[in-house]
Amino acid sequence: MSIYQTHMTDVLVVGAGLAGERIAVEAASQGQDVIILSLVPPRRSHSTAAQGGMQASLGNCAMGEGDNPDVHFADTVKGSDWGCDQEVARLFVETAPVAVREMAVWGVPWSRVVAGQRTLPDGRVIEEKKEKEGLITARDFGGTAKWRTCYTADGTGHTLQYTMDSMVIKMGITVHDRTEAISLIHDGEQCIGVVARCLRTGDLRVYIAKTTVICTGGYGRLYSASTNAVINEGNGMFVALNTGVVPLGNMEAVQFHPTGMVPVWILITEGARGDGGYLLDKNLDRFMPDYEPKKKELASRDVVSRRMTQHMRKGLGVDSPYGPHLWLDIRHLGAEHINTNLREIANIARNFAGVDPVKDLIPVRPTQHYSMGGVRTNKDGAAYGLRGLFAAGEAACWDLHGFNRLGGNSLAETITAGRIIGKKVAEYTKDATINYNYQLVDDAVKEQENRIKALVNGWHGKENVYEIRNEMEKNLMDYVGIFRNGKDLQKAVDNLREVYHRSLKIGLRSNGEGPNPELAQALRMPGMVRLALCIAYGALMRTESRGSHAREDYPKRDDTNWLKRTLAYWPEGADLPELKYEPVKITELPPGDRGYGESSAESQGGKNG
Amino acid sequence: MADRELTFEIFRYNPQKPETKPYLQTYKLKETTGMTVFVALNMIREEQDPSLMFDFVCRAAICGSCAMIINGRPRLACKTLTKTLPAKIKLFPLPVFKLIGDLSVDTGTWFRHLSLKTESWIHTSKTFDPKAQEERMDNKTALEIYEAERCIECGCCIAGCATANIREDFLGAAGINRVARFMVDPRDERTPEQYFEVVGSEEGAFGCMGLMACDDNCPMELPLQMQLAFVRRKIAKIGLGVKEKKGVKLA
Ligand SMILES: Cc1cc2nc3c(=O)[nH]c(=O)nc-3n(C[C@H](O)[C@H](O)[C@H](O)COP(=O)(O)OP(=O)(O)OC[C@H]3O[C@@H](n4cnc5c(N)ncnc54)[C@H](O)[C@@H]3O)c2cc1C
Ligand code: SF4
Ligand code: SF4
Ligand code: FES
Numbered sequence: 001m002s003i004y005q006t007h008m009t010d011v012l013v014v015g016a017g018l019a020g021e022r023i024a025v026e027a028a029s030q031g032q033d034v035i036i037l038s039l040v041p042p043r044r045s046h047s048t049a050a051q052g053g054m055q056a057s058l059g060n061c062a063m064g065e066g067d068n069p070d071v072h073f074a075d076t077v078k079g080s081d082w083g084c085d086q087e088v089a090r091l092f093v094e095t096a097p098v099a100v101r102e103m104a105v106w107g108v109p110w111s112r113v114v115a116g117q118r119t120l121p122d123g124r125v126i127e128e129k130k131e132k133e134g135l136i137t138a139r140d141f142g143g144t145a146k147w148r149t150c151y152t153a154d155g156t157g158h159t160l161q162y163t164m165d166s167m168v169i170k171m172g173i174t175v176h177d178r179t180e181a182i183s184l185i186h187d188g189e190q191c192i193g194v195v196a197r198c199l200r201t202g203d204l205r206v207y208i209a210k211t212t213v214i215c216t217g218g219y220g221r222l223y224s225a226s227t228n229a230v231i232n233e234g235n236g237m238f239v240a241l242n243t244g245v246v247p248l249g250n251m252e253a254v255q256f257h258p259t260g261m262v263p264v265w266i267l268i269t270e271g272a273r274g275d276g277g278y279l280l281d282k283n284l285d286r287f288m289p290d291y292e293p294k295k296k297e298l299a300s301r302d303v304v305s306r307r308m309t310q311h312m313r314k315g316l317g318v319d320s321p322y323g324p325h326l327w328l329d330i331r332h333l334g335a336e337h338i339n340t341n342l343r344e345i346a347n348i349a350r351n352f353a354g355v356d357p358v359k360d361l362i363p364v365r366p367t368q369h370y371s372m373g374g375v376r377t378n379k380d381g382a383a384y385g386l387r388g389l390f391a392a393g394e395a396a397c398w399d400l401h402g403f404n405r406l407g408g409n410s411l412a413e414t415i416t417a418g419r420i421i422g423k424k425v426a427e428y429t430k431d432a433t434i435n436y437n438y439q440l441v442d443d444a445v446k447e448q449e450n451r452i453k454a455l456v457n458g459w460h461g462k463e464n465v466y467e468i469r470n471e472m473e474k475n476l477m478d479y480v481g482i483f484r485n486g487k488d489l490q491k492a493v494d495n496l497r498e499v500y501h502r503s504l505k506i507g508l509r510s511n512g513e514g515p516n517p518e519l520a521q522a523l524r525m526p527g528m529v530r531l532a533l534c535i536a537y538g539a540l541m542r543t544e545s546r547g548s549h550a551r552e553d554y555p556k557r558d559d560t561n562w563l564k565r566t567l568a569y570w571p572e573g574a575d576l577p578e579l580k581y582e583p584v585k586i587t588e589l590p591p592g593d594r595g596y597g598e599s600s601a602e603s604q605g606g607k608n609g
Numbered sequence: 610m611a612d613r614e615l616t617f618e619i620f621r622y623n624p625q626k627p628e629t630k631p632y633l634q635t636y637k638l639k640e641t642t643g644m645t646v647f648v649a650l651n652m653i654r655e656e657q658d659p660s661l662m663f664d665f666v667c668r669a670a671i672c673g674s675c676a677m678i679i680n681g682r683p684r685l686a687c688k689t690l691t692k693t694l695p696a697k698i699k700l701f702p703l704p705v706f707k708l709i710g711d712l713s714v715d716t717g718t719w720f721r722h723l724s725l726k727t728e729s730w731i732h733t734s735k736t737f738d739p740k741a742q743e744e745r746m747d748n749k750t751a752l753e754i755y756e757a758e759r760c761i762e763c764g765c766c767i768a769g770c771a772t773a774n775i776r777e778d779f780l781g782a783a784g785i786n787r788v789a790r791f792m793v794d795p796r797d798e799r800t801p802e803q804y805f806e807v808v809g810s811e812e813g814a815f816g817c818m819g820l821m822a823c824d825d826n827c828p829m830e831l832p833l834q835m836q837l838a839f840v841r842r843k844i845a846k847i848g849l850g851v852k853e854k855k856g857v858k859l860a
Contacts, residue, residue: 040664040666040672040674040717041716041717041718041720041721041762043672043673043717043720043762044666044667044672044673044674044717045666045672046666046667048667048671048672048761049667049669049671049672058743098739100743101737101739101741101742101743102737102739104743104744105731105733105735105737105743105744105796106730106731107730107731107794107796109746109750109751109752109754109755109758109794110743110746110751111748111751111752112745112746112747112748112751113748114748133745134745134746134747134748135742135743135745136743137748152751152755153752153755155755155758155759158671158758158759158761159755159758162758165724166724166729166730166731167730169721169724169725169729169730170728170730175721177717177718178709178715178717200709200715201625229666229667229668229672230665230666230667230668231666262643263641263642263643263644263648264643264645264647264648264668264669264687266668266669320642321641321642322641348669351670351688351690352643352645352669352670352687352688352690353643354642354643354690354692354693355643363643465659466655466656466659508659509659510658510659510660511660513623513625513626514623514625514626514710515662515709515710516659516660517654517659517660517661517662518654518659518660
């Protein structure tokens with residue numbers, strides 16, 4: 001044991017994205033010792049990639065007039081298809097405006113109201129009022145009754161993360177970047193820290209803490225096509241799941257975006273279709289009007305995604321070394337329009353796919369975008385199953401989003417939950433004591449050490465980690481995607497079970513020395529496949545359609561049987577999760593129609609991001 | 610184009626094993642449509658050499674993780690299409706920063722140090738009142754701050770800078786740009802003299818030789834030349850004893 005570097009602290013935050021850093025700031029400002037761990041320098045966390053903005057009902061801009069937390073609440077609950085926890089949603093909408101203003105004091109250069117008349121792209125003329133000039137403004141995002149999405153030009157996530165990190169630096173909070181938590185240390189009742197691997201040297205380290213908080217972000221990269229950063233592999237979720245006592249909530253709730261660009265899956269915003277772009281198939285036929293004669297390419301996000309998938313399944317996708325895709329065609333809009341109004345999209349196409357949308361087609365396909373599920377917590381952010389363990393941000397199922405997250409609600413969740421849960425973490429930690437059990441820690445480290453030795457020496461087998469990873473990704477993409485049915489889901493579960501057994505037999509091809517990247521991937525692999533199984537199995541069992549979970553064989557929402565949240569546990573030695581269910585708390589708004597003008601299975605997601 | 614065979618010559622070295630001297634390793638790869646150096650390096654790792662170290666996070670030129678020297682120039686690997694390069698591609702890690710292994714360098718520690726040295730946070734005597742409306746700000750000012758804040762800490766400007774390559778403590782263009790970001794922010798209450806202490810030395814604005822390699826290398830196309838001139842002008846005034854009224858912003 002003594003050969004390992006050991007760190008002791010009051011609060012250990014795993015993850016330095018917006019959620020993690022906000023919690024760290026709160027706990028540190030209440031006098032607690034805090035250490036933050038992160039795979040990468042904090043400012044490289046995935047939060048920086050969110051460009052669109054965050055929702056808070058300040059109601060300053062003309063199109064936001066009359067907005068308030070009640071309207072935001074209704075949008076959030078409807079968006080979630082009544083899957084969210086309403087107590088949490090209420091807490092969230094009341095706190096979001098405060099959280100935005102606090103970030104302004106700390107340094108975020110929010111875009112502000114400019115007084116005067118303005119013509120919107122659709123021709124409407126609006127007037128920003130003089131008395132609101134200089135206050136924080138907002139833009140339009142899908143699924144909201146008012147313009148409520150606060151932003152900083154095209155870099156909301158970037159400015160939020162840089163400002164938050166400037167507070168972390170100012171307060172002298174310890175950050176260990178390039179450090180990966182690989183397991184929780186616990187005795188079945190209480191969590192007392194983590195075993196981590198240093199990604200500079202490959203050494204194992206021990207962190208002992210009164211409170212451990214998981215803020216590790218989403219799991220997008222379980223899918224072969226995801227808009228997420230490459231480090232979003234669901235680490236924190238499977239580290240919690242692996243304990244056997246902490247459940248993950250609603251893992252089957254996965255959000256997709258219709259137009260991720262091949263081959264690197266960078267998100268192309270709705271703007272392209274909004275301005276008149278077409279989707280074409282391999283024969284250059286425009287197919288959307290055949291499926292959706294009225295709305296064509298402008299049908300809601302989920303509908304377009306599903307139609308695209310359906311069309312590709314008919315063999316009408318364009319084959320590429322990166323799998324089948326479709327074309328986005330904006331050539332007919334003309335060079336001038338493309339280079340001014342759609343400049344951002346044009347730049348992405350030129351820089352990352354090497355195509356010029358003025359004369360070329362843009363390769364796109366539906367792409368995984370957001371993880372609604374995660375470590376299930378109560379409204380204080382305390383994880384089910386273990387004392388001393390909390391979770392927040394995309395890694396958590398606090399349950400603000402239910403079965404569909406509204407665009408702009410997740411950035412808002414990170415700093416709002418950070419503020420609320422940070423206080424609860426501080427309160428809990430003040431009175432907490434830990435029973436530092438030497439044997440427990442030693443065993444936890446030994447277990448990881450043995451795993452590493454087995455991988456390096458190929459003791460359990462010689463399976464190739466990248467092949468396993470590709471198999472997992474493909475199964476999720478093909479069978480647990482945009483629209484789902486019992487037959488495919490069963491296939492996914494069967495295949496993934498086999499993939500899981502293979503993942504226990506990985507052997508490295510390189511020597512695994514130092515900060516070896518193959519070893520890092522191999523250590524994560526069984527946990528990642530477990531998450532994949534939680535998603536697939538949860539989706540198979542949920543015989544209804546709700547929000548982003550669209551079953552072809554059960555196209556209607558079923559409140560009689562399914563107004564409940566899935567809790568997935570992973571018992572020791574199992575090769576499938578054990579599913580339990582709990583009721584969804586309805587405190588204010590009873591289940592009803594979402595008012596999107598479509599059936600639930602064809603519901604509208606948020607716009608942009 | 611799509612049929613080219615690419616030859617990558619990649620710098621290999623593990624500082625933990627100094628007995629093996631740095632060397633160049635060659636990999637061959639068939640080019641695919643839309644291939645970036647990000648796609649190519651991952652293919653090499655998965656299909657040929659799983660020990661190869663490099664860093665990517667966002668793969669969309671947003672996070673600043675993946676800067677390296679590509680055929681002699683510091684660039685973001687995720688934003689570099691192979692079709693813009695000759696069939697022979699040489700990759701080296703960024704100089705100046707501490708090497709972690711192969712193409713991976715520790716820019717994070719360097720930039721955290723920069724933030725500490727320039728005290729890159731809003732210096733204010735005000736405390737947050739959760740019940741109050743936000744203070745107003747002119748949108749033009751907000752955009753001006755944002756313009757300087759767009760730096761993604763990739764290190765390209767530092768790697769290509771002659772001064773930074775010889776002076777370990779030089780803040781570089783990124784550092785000077787950072788100071789400019791706070792100078793234009795009316796919420797920051799630092800006086801001109803306080804800023805002088807941060808950048809009024811050889812480590813700061815006066816170490817720069819003005820050759821502008823930084824400006825050419827910045828993938829965010831930040832107006833570094835302009836920011837350098839702006840900060841130097843303001844700082845020189847204070848150095849010469851030109852008094853600006855206390856509490857009045859430099860900008
Ligand atoms: C392209 C894109 C655009 C988006 N745009 C918007 C938008 O406009 N508005 C909006 O509201 N939402 C948007 N989202 C969603 C939003 O960005 C995320 O949900 C949010 O930023 C997640 O923040 P987080 O703090 O929970 O996690 P992250 O920011 O992902 O941070 C996770 C942290 O955990 C660390 N970590 C992970 N595993 C470990 C481990 N094992 N050990 C130690 N550290 C670890 C990482 O290093 C990182 O620091 C977008 C998402 C995408 C993909
Ligand atoms: S102009 Fe100054 S900061 Fe920029 S590269 Fe030259 S010496 Fe370095
Ligand atoms: S100023 Fe430009 S080149 Fe320098 S670190 Fe920032 S983004 Fe990179
Ligand atoms: S990977 Fe983020 S900038 Fe290249």
